[in-house]
Amino acid sequence: MAHLVVSASGKVLLAGGYLVLDPAYSGVVVSTSSRFYSVISNGKNDRIVVKSPQFINATWSYTWSISQSALSSSIVVSQLDTPAASKNKFVHLALQKTLSLALEVNGPAELERSLGAGLHITIAGDNDFYSQQDQLKSRNLPVSLSSLAEIPPFNPTGVGLADVAKTGLGSSAALITSLVTALLVQTGVIAPDQLASASSRRLAHNVAQFVHCLAQGKVGSGFDVSAAVFGSQLYTRFSPAVLQPIMDDSSGSQSLLSALAPENRAWDLTVTPFTLPPRTRLLLADIHAGSNTPLLVSQVLKWRAANSATAHSLWTALDQCNTSLGRTLARLTELYERDQHAYVETVRWVSGLQPRQWLANPNMQQEQSTCLEAFYEAHLLTEQIRAKMREMGKLSGVEIEPEQQTKLLDASVSMAGVIGGGVPGAGGFDAVWLLVCEPPEDTPGIPPLPRVERLWTSFPGVAPLLAQESKRQGVTLERLDDVPGLAAVVETAARD
Numbered sequence: 001m002a003h004l005v006v007s008a009s010g011k012v013l014l015a016g017g018y019l020v021l022d023p024a025y026s027g028v029v030v031s032t033s034s035r036f037y038s039v040i041s042n043g044k045n046d047r048i049v050v051k052s053p054q055f056i057n058a059t060w061s062y063t064w065s066i067s068q069s070a071l072s073s074s075i076v077v078s079q080l081d082t083p084a085a086s087k088n089k090f091v092h093l094a095l096q097k098t099l100s101l102a103l104e105v106n107g108p109a110e111l112e113r114s115l116g117a118g119l120h121i122t123i124a125g126d127n128d129f130y131s132q133q134d135q136l137k138s139r140n141l142p143v144s145l146s147s148l149a150e151i152p153p154f155n156p157t158g159v160g161l162a163d164v165a166k167t168g169l170g171s172s173a174a175l176i177t178s179l180v181t182a183l184l185v186q187t188g189v190i191a192p193d194q195l196a197s198a199s200s201r202r203l204a205h206n207v208a209q210f211v212h213c214l215a216q217g218k219v220g221s222g223f224d225v226s227a228a229v230f231g232s233q234l235y236t237r238f239s240p241a242v243l244q245p246i247m248d249d250s251s252g253s254q255s256l257l258s259a260l261a262p263e264n265r266a267w268d269l270t271v272t273p274f275t276l277p278p279r280t281r282l283l284l285a286d287i288h289a290g291s292n293t294p295l296l297v298s299q300v301l302k303w304r305a306a307n308s309a310t311a312h313s314l315w316t317a318l319d320q321c322n323t324s325l326g327r328t329l330a331r332l333t334e335l336y337e338r339d340q341h342a343y344v345e346t347v348r349w350v351s352g353l354q355p356r357q358w359l360a361n362p363n364m365q366q367e368q369s370t371c372l373e374a375f376y377e378a379h380l381l382t383e384q385i386r387a388k389m390r391e392m393g394k395l396s397g398v399e400i401e402p403e404q405q406t407k408l409l410d411a412s413v414s415m416a417g418v419i420g421g422g423v424p425g426a427g428g429f430d431a432v433w434l435l436v437c438e439p440p441e442d443t444p445g446i447p448p449l450p451r452v453e454r455l456w457t458s459f460p461g462v463a464p465l466l467a468q469e470s471k472r473q474g475v476t477l478e479r480l481d482d483v484p485g486l487a488a489v490v491e492t493a494a495r496d
């Protein structure tokens, strides 16, 4: 049977937490190699059955009905009420709103044709979206990247969705983006060979952003959906006003297309593509906890509103550091392109020394010194950002960089070859990030990555994640057999 597979990437907001909620500031977002996959195949009995086989009690069945009048037509997607049925607002809204848009674009006959006798949809997220520490324990595996690679892909979590320990990589945004985009392709709104085009991506972004906001019951900054669609970027948010007419429209009488069309100029986000510097690797430490982002956000914003002068100067200072970090990391890529040899030699040097020793080489060639200064600047900026985020936490009474994260980060960022790190996004107890140098293999000494891995084993409850920066674009059409383990998940889902 033919399968339509669309994946979307997870995210790490390296810098810009809280600030990015305000269009005056931007965030540095890295999209991850960890992805969510939505796989659509033909279903039966006029049903849309959605399964998430990594979870227990995670099958949701829907019917649809299309009504037509002389003036307009509409579709209603309803969940089939079996006694054991759980609800999934995110999935239900993705179906309801994307199919409504498809109806508006292509009309009822085409929509009926594309839904056929029904759809079977499998959702699967890479293991990194969920803490794997219990898995490692039950398999008697030591805490390491190579142990994680031994856990089968899309491993069942053994729990229901509400009880899973998330790592904070943006599961709901990646899920919604992959599902919405797969439905847009299934219904012919986006032609498969057009998904890479700018206007198809914008459409996928706008619809995913809308569905995600509606499901969350609020308009967040949307950096997570933007990363899921467009990949790593410097992100400045869109004005929430663009979604207001359709967010408030309980009768469904407003045109979705006029709000969500790629041509709608009211979508004023800016997305500047970005990549981490060559020979560096993003490394994440899962601390087996997870954060309640909405609670953190409401407390910080309440403090900001009540202390506008202090907040303004803190926001301004932080923004300068965040922007400089984005610029310095981009400059490192430029320096690599200008003189690869000097850059790689600098990476070798940096990899064997703690950051405070980096500049202690009087005999360096000019090009290498320039690279070294840029690495050191990146280090200093990440430390300044951490200090300011801790200040934000202290002032607002919120644990943005909790003490145990401070200890873990302080120990990690003073190691040889570690450029910097921090608490991503809203901070709290989500996985922390590090940027680590990857010198060529013939460099003497133990490379930074295994050294950091070893350090982390001395912190109870801390484990690395496999996720790295995704070098592919965010939302992508895949071939089922190219994604290890996915065909098996789809087969199991079809059998049950």
Ligand SMILES: Nc1ncnc2c1ncn2[C@@H]1O[C@H](COP(=O)(O)OP(=O)(O)O)[C@@H](O)[C@H]1O
Residues within 6 Å of the ligand: 052, 088, 089, 090, 091, 123, 124, 125, 161, 166, 168, 169, 170, 171, 172, 173, 175
């Ligand atoms: N693997 C999945 N399968 C189905 N639905 C999922 C999956 N992961 C997340 N969701 C949906 O997203 C919701 C989680 O949203 P939320 O807790 O806001 O996550 P996040 O912190 O990733 O944004 C779940 O209640 C569910 O509706």
Ligand SMILES: C[C@@](O)(CCOP(=O)(O)OP(=O)(O)O)CC(=O)O
Residues within 6 Å of the ligand: 013, 016, 017, 018, 019, 020, 021, 168, 169, 170, 171, 220, 221, 222, 223, 224, 291, 293, 297, 424, 425, 426, 427, 430
């Ligand atoms: C505070 C924020 O600026 C960043 C939150 O980033 P996280 O990465 O913590 O987000 P979640 O995955 O949703 O928990 C809020 C926002 O931008 O919407």
